[in-house]
Amino acid sequence: MGDFRRILVIELLGGIGDLLMVLPAVHALGRRYVGARVTVLTEEPGAxxxxxxxxxxxxxxxxxxRGELARVDPDLVVSTSMHSGIPGLVAAHGCRAVTxxxxxxxxxxxxxxxxLEILxxxxxxxxxxxxxxxxLTADELERGRQVVGxxxxxxxxxxxxxxxxxxxxYFDELAEVVPVLELPAMSLRELGACFAAVASVGGVVVxxxxxxxxxxxxxxxxxxGLFGPTTVERYGYGDGNLQGLPECPHRRPLAITEQPCWWSARCPLAEDGPAxxxxxxxxxxxxxxxGGGAGRASV
Incomplete structure (x- = not known):
């Protein structure tokens, strides 16, 4: 392993979930190169x-x-983002890179x-x-506990x-039969604190x-987790997931944006929404x- 001092992680796929999925890699790099300065280039609101x-x-x-590469002057770049010529910009910088x-x-x-496997x-x-x-900070976590009660x-x-x-x-139907905690509108950090409080009292997020x-x-x-067009195998959380219609012939786990339903939500198998x-x-x-584990739901 090299001795890197300035690490730049580029995550510009646009989603909060995209940032959270690369976070274990960010932490792994930070723990491995303790003296390095880790910069993450990403987007709001996830930032x-x-x-x-x-x-x-x-x-x-x-x-x-390009400007961030010049400013940070990294000796290691790790990027999830292939668009906008990013790999070429990183290559031109000339440092060690996984793009x-x-x-x-x-x-x-x-x-x-x-x-993590690739790194x-x-x-x-x-x-x-x-x-x-x-x-999060201790004060934020305490405020989350106060909201949850x-x-x-x-x-x-x-x-x-x-x-x-x-x-x-079917969220409305589910809400009729389980004790739902309604949270007010809040920032992502406030929401995270509430989720931590929910975890501490044995709650569940659906x-x-x-x-x-x-x-x-x-x-x-x-x-x-409730999964339909994306798969539990690739995108799932823990072991409490459900996969709807696992036999769907139109699902493409490795090319989800090419599925006929992806952008329009028009399902080839149903007229009233994704089957x-x-x-x-x-x-x-x-x-x-x-308390049941991961499962599969079919029609």
Whole structure:
């Protein structure tokens, strides 16, 4: 392994979940190169989650990748982002670089694990935990406990998934039969603190493949993940996931944006929304809430 002093991690895929999936790699680099200054180039609102991270010296939200390379002058660059000529800009800088963490992915390996595997193969890190962890202040965590209060084993529903194709249609029905904790609008850091409090009282967070649910996982909460167009094998959380319509012939685990439903949420198998999400029943979710492991739901 080399002795790097200035490490730049570029994560410009745009999603909160994308940033959280590379976070174990960021932490692995910080732990391996203790004297190095680690800078993460990413986007808001996810950037706010790193601002008290002990392994991250600086968070930049600049849109000028070339300028950031010149300013930081890294001797190691790790990037998840292939767009906008980023690999070429990194290559021109001339330092050690890993600019394609998406290369040759197995269909049955979770993305954070794949990132770490590639960095190990490059000789940059050793064995490490693939679970993301977000670091908040003690004051923030206390405020989260105050918001959640004394309720025991609450269920928090993350109804939105960022894209219509990932939305589960039965949240209202589920809310009628479980003790739902409704959280007010808040920042990501405040939400993370509430998720930590939910975890501390035995609560569960239910939601699809989306950044806020990945944040709940990073705060130690038990998660029931609802997956349709994306797969549990690649994108799942822990072991409490449900995969809707696993036999769908249109699903492409390694090319999700090329699926006919991805951008429009128009499903080739159903007229009223994604059949894969509708295939996950309230009963399926109740089974996970009562302690069942990962499962598959079909029509």
């Amino acid at each position: 706010e989650l790193l601002r008290t991270d002990p392994w991250v010296a600086e968070v930049s939200t600049s849109t000028d990748v 394609d963490l998406w290369r040759n992915p197995p269909a049955d390996q979770r993305i954070p694990v794949r990132y 190990r193969a490059e000789g940059l890190i050793g064995e490490t935990d693939p679970t993301p962890r977000v670091h 004394d309720v025991k084993r609450p269920v928090v529903l993350v109804r939105d998934s960022g894209m219509a194709v990932k939305r589960w249609p 939601g699809g493949d989306t950044g806020p649910v990945r944040l709940a996982e990073a705060m130690g909460a038990r998660v029931v 894969c999400m509708a295939a996950i029943s309230v009963r399926d979710v109740l089974g996970r809430l009562s």
